[in-house]
Amino acid sequence: MEETIGRAVQTAASRARQTGRPVLASVVLPLADRLPGGAWAAAACEALGSEPRVVMVAPDGGPALVGFGVAWQLTAEGPERFETVRRDFSRLAASAVRIAGDSAQDGEPGTGLVAAGAFRFDPERPVDPGWEGIPDAAFVVPRLLLTWVAPSGPVYLTVNVPVRPDTDVETAVARASTEARALVRAMQVAHPIEPTWEGEGPEGQAPAAAGRRWEADHVVPDGKDAEVRRWQARVGLAVQAIRQGSLDKVVLARSEEVRATGPFDLRQLVRALAGQCSSSARFLLSFGTARGQGWWVGASPEVLAACRAGTELRTVALAGSAPRGATPQEDAALGESLLANPKQQAEHRWVVEAVREALAPLAASLEVPQSPRLLKLPYVQHLCTPITSRLRPGRSLLDVVAALHPTPAVGGHPREAALRWLREHEDLDRGWYAAPVGWWDAAGNGEFWVAIRSARLWVDDGGGPIRATLFAGCGIVADSDPHDEWVESALKLRAMRQLLAQAGLLGKAEKEEVGARRAAI
Template sequence: MTTAPALAPLVARTVTISDPGPLLELLPPGPALAWVRRGEGLVGWGEAMRVTGTGAERFTSAKRAWAEVASRSVIRDEVRLPGTGPVAFGSFAFSPDSAAGGVLIVPEVVVGHRAGTWWLTTITADRAIPAPVQLTRHERATQAPADTEFTPGARAPQEWKAAVAEVIERIEAGQVEKVVLARDVVARTAQDVDPRDVLSLLAGDYPNCWTFSVDGLLGATPEMLVKLERGLVTSRVLAGTIRRTQNDEQDLALAASLARSSKDLEEHEYAVRSVADALAPHCTTTNVPDSPFVLHLPNVMHLATDVTGVLADGTSSLDLAAALHPSAAVCGTPTPAAAELIAAVEGMDRGRYAGPVGWVDAAGDGEWGIALRSAQFDAEDPRRFRLFAGCGVVAGSDPEAELAESEAKLLPIKGALSR
């Protein structure tokens, strides 16, 4: 379904501006929209339009509404880069059965930065000429709140390890090859938390990740589900993880062991195969490297592969995100069987965790990450966050090791919420 205002045409104007300072410092108080990496990307605020979707049609209803709105909109774009003109920020539930559904939000103001070019887009939904905008910097806190309490979410650690053991039994019985099992943790802070502070801390600590905020879901993901830019398709696949020690020499040895690990290489192969197979119908050619590289992040290291392709059929980035979701990196292999097992044993609704999050412009270009290393902000209680982490389980996995891996993956968002 879509909300009633979703089909109203937009009026959008994009102009070049001088450097206004860090993108995240431009966000005013209130709901924040952000997609930033290494100081580049997009931030937005206000709401010119919202499109919602539920169930299995959550992607389809959103993309149809956005395509109709984009085709009828009045656009004056003096910059003409991916991400200029009207832009919709989006976030979609992992499961079609989740009440979280999906959403596209078109802000009233977007500020973008790419390769030394800065721009300002103003958008209205009433055919009025957008009003001038005065940009103001709001410097953010550089320290996380103190005295944050973390408690188990849907399952206590021992219960979650038991679920992992059950999944391993199912894998060894030949029912599935790989299952990604997730867990949640609830954070309660001693004071109200401004989500903008969390975003600033994440962006500062994890500059190689995409820091995002859409409809209360915020985080810093290392995984690009799909990027579409002028016909070139890119997807970064991460699967296979090892925790860092903060000792450079030891970490290099761990990276080498990760690159040789049969368990992690098997898990990674499943994920890469699922992405390549999903992209193939939409691309004239696809390129899959013969072996992964090791991606070094401050808290963990991942096996990573960048899959690329040339678009063949005019599909939008949102279409591609829908086609790729869920990949083996967040669900498993075979995907239908893994999804059924997740629903049976995980014991929680993931909401929009592990679903696509990102943006799409009027031309269909865009960037969609996987909502990992993330937390759902409670709009009614600014002291409560729901945190998520997941691990790929294959034959030979160990429940204790998977729990440790999940704790490592929780470190980024925990670190932004506590000190």
């Protein structure tokens, strides 16, 4: 290990002295044929004295990535944020020294030079205090990156070392080797007891609380809560604009702030994240804000774009929702009703057509099924259409992300009219909510998801309890009912509440509050 790292750092140092600019040395090492991929990160945190900066797990057995430390940062501002980070990453990759050592397979998805992070939903909207200090695009190349290419496949360790013209090679190599060995030892200790990334099954019987109709933790009687009244008023404004012909659909988001009653343990949060539904993409990003230390966490069912070898592209059109049933028979009936619902079908077709239109100039081929299928999650089921294509030469994953965002599923239709309406009427700064979150590597592989079913956690610089802001949204069309949309959004918020509860962040007081609100229905 140390010899391979030393060779890469020495070469990078020579290049840095020649160019007068920093150079990244990136080494990929194989670790084992199979290791568990869940909350062993707890032991890794203790061994390294730091927390993961990045946790990203693709749905349905795709790559899982866990990154520690920061070797390089990529940031951008404004509407050109996608192009800026694409250009800067390309320049970084062109100058980097990359070595695949000890029989590692060069170009395995998610190994080597990998940038992971998130984009802001709308850079033209004023920034709320909760997102202050966070760029419109924020990506990191971790110092240490563990990659599970597949649940039953090999595990790789990538060591990234930034090298400046004046870097002491011996010191840099010793530090990187020490950190890498500590991480490997932590994994070996955790190996016998830690879970995998496989999560729970995507289908099966839904939680009994899902019920026949939309139910949720924070539904309250109509007219009795100021937040409900404000939501209903905004939904009414959206319906009015749609009926007047200003737009066809707008996706209205809301947030809910929770003060955690349990102690914060990042290791327990990672364990809870690992156990989420395997058909969802799970992510965690650590970042600093003007308010203190923060974490962005979620389990999204919506793939925005996934690419292999720089050409094979996969995306998903996701729109149209229904609750899960309390019994298999009821669940099946609710699913069939969703498939037959004209309103939900129309909403879904807008997303499919928007994806088709956005990909047309980028893709050499495009395969779109004629009708959607059901995607079943623990508390909700969606209409889902998987779409595959092959990119044209010279096009990249970031080009696709820029073209697709925001889809009608999270913004509205037509896109620009919906965004203008949201800037005027939506009463929150979404920040990273409903925006692209994911990773891509120097070999042209990558995955981006739409950051729904997500929450922002933070702790003030002065200490105190962890607080969380949970986000959810609903697609509003001409016949939307304000009460039903509130209940649907509350049901979507339940996914993040459940995650926080599993992480030990919601204690007795919070559960009593939830119970009181449900009893008020």
